[in-house]
Amino acid sequence: QVQLVESGGGLVQAGGSLRLSCAASGRTFSSYAMGWFRQVPGKEREFVATISESGDRTYYKDSVKGRFTVSRDNAKNTMYLQMNSLKPEDTAVYYCATTGAPVIYTDSRRMKYWGKGTLVTVSS
Numbered sequence: 001q002v003q004l005v006e007s008g009g010g011l012v013q014a015g016g017s018l019r020l021s022c023a024a025s026g027r028t029f030s031s032y033a034m035g036w037f038r039q040v041p042g043k044e045r046e047f048v049a050t051i052s053e054s055g056d057r058t059y060y061k062d063s064v065k066g067r068f069t070v071s072r073d074n075a076k077n078t079m080y081l082q083m084n085s086l087k088p089e090d091t092a093v094y095y096c097a098t099t100g101a102p103v104i105y106t107d108s109r110r111m112k113y114w115g116k117g118t119l120v121t122v123s124s
Contacts, residue, residue: 002026002113004096009118012086020081022096022115030054030074033104035111036081038092045095047106049081059106086122093117
């Protein structure tokens, strides 16, 4: 079992920055890849970024490349999403998730464990 708790969401103006955190507990943190997803009401949950179990591989949704950075601190059992140059279209509930295995997926349907999400609102 893996438990995930997101934090760091809030209201920010366009062009601003936020850093999201995802604290994990349960299974050994360094044994599984993790990802960030987001969802707007009425739309499907979409992939944002993912990071391998060691942190040496990362992948991003095209629209966030160059603005968002995913990282992890295995000593602190925490994954981060640094979001810069935020745009109103980044407004969503952001979730961290994992399959619980050292395999990277960008498909939300593959994820087995989810946090409850944190709301990011970007005003224009």
